[in-house]
Amino acid sequence: MKHTLPVIVIAGPTAIGKTAVAIELARSIDAEIISADSRQIYRLLDIGTGKPTRDELAAAPHHFIDILDPRQEYSAGQFSRAARARVDEIRSRGKNVIVAGGSGMYLEAFLYGFFAAEIRDKKLQLSLKKRAQIEGSEVLYRELQHVDPERASELHPGDAHRIVRALEVFLSSGMKLSELRKQPRVPAPFSFQLFGLYPEERQELYDKISLRVDHMLVQGLLDEVRSLLAQGISPLCNAMLTVGYREPLHWLRGGYTYGEMVEKIK
Known part of the structure; x- marks a missing residue:
């Protein structure tokens, strides 16, 4: 079957409704959905x-979705290569493709390519993760502002995973991640149409996020975190260094009151 539709990409912040839009559209155009979410x-x-x-x-x-053990690491580059191959596979079966997700690095690598450098220092990475847990990601963020202000300006002070990664690259190689990301990259070998979902008013999004967090807590988020720890999942795994998990972990260690934890997630 010859395809007349480009790959449709749906991006936007958390709680904006990307999943619902993707599913409705997929049913209308006979498409399959590639999730571009680095935690799902x-x-x-x-x-x-x-x-x-x-x-x-x-x-x-x-x-x-649900393809990796939480102990495994998975980079934007790995996702880009695998997702591009999956596009070809889905289209070979005569289906259209929708990519939906809010992980900016995943989408950027998938659409525009990724830099080739694979700079890794596991010992340094572990040390930085421990510091992020004990001292807080804001402390590491300030350090990143000194050594790579351009990359720091692209990140939220609470984004421990990406802050640790940027510091790991700089401290182990002396090179700035912001400069490495400017290296020539290979864009997607297919046409695509990018759509962004955004609220008319920012407060509307904040309200949706607040309701979602309240719902997650009612569903049993804290029990889920306890279960992960009981199954031997380290709090230093990249999968756990994300909003919704690192805050309950800090609360379990006595670092937050319950109210502070909820506010941090929101």
């Missing part, structure tokens, strides 16, 4: 990642 890719992390429900997953074929 992990098994066992269900409530805190806001994964699609069973009914939603049954409404349209989804890819890249």
Whole structure:
């Protein structure tokens, strides 16, 4: 079957409704959905990642959800290579493709390419993660502002995973991640149409996020975090260094009151 539609990409902030739009569209144009979410890719992390429900997953074929153990690491480059190959596979079966997600680095690598450098220092990375847990990601963020202000300006002070990564690259190689990201990259070998979902008023989004967090807590987010720890999932895993998990972990250690934890997630 010859395809007349480009790959449709749906981006936007958390709680904006990307999943619902993607599913409705997929059913209309006979498409399958590639999830570009760097946390929904992990098994066992269900409530805190806001994964699609069973009914939603049954409404349209989804890819890249629940495919990795939380202990595994997975980079934007790995996702880009695998997702581009999956586009070809889906289209070979005569289906259209929708990519939906809020992980900016995943979408950027998938659409525009990724830099080739693979700079890793596991010992340094672990040390930085421990510091992020004990001292807080804001402390590391200030350090990143000194050594790579351009990359720091692109990140939220609470984004421990990406802050640690940027510091790991600089401290182990002396090179700025912001400069490495400017290296020539290979764009997607197919046409695509990018759509962004955004609220008319920012407060509307804040209200939606607040309601979602309240719902997650009612669903059992704290029990999910306890279960992950009981199964031997380290709080230093990249999968756990994300909003919705690192705050309950800090609360369990006595670092936050319950109210502070909820406010930090929101």
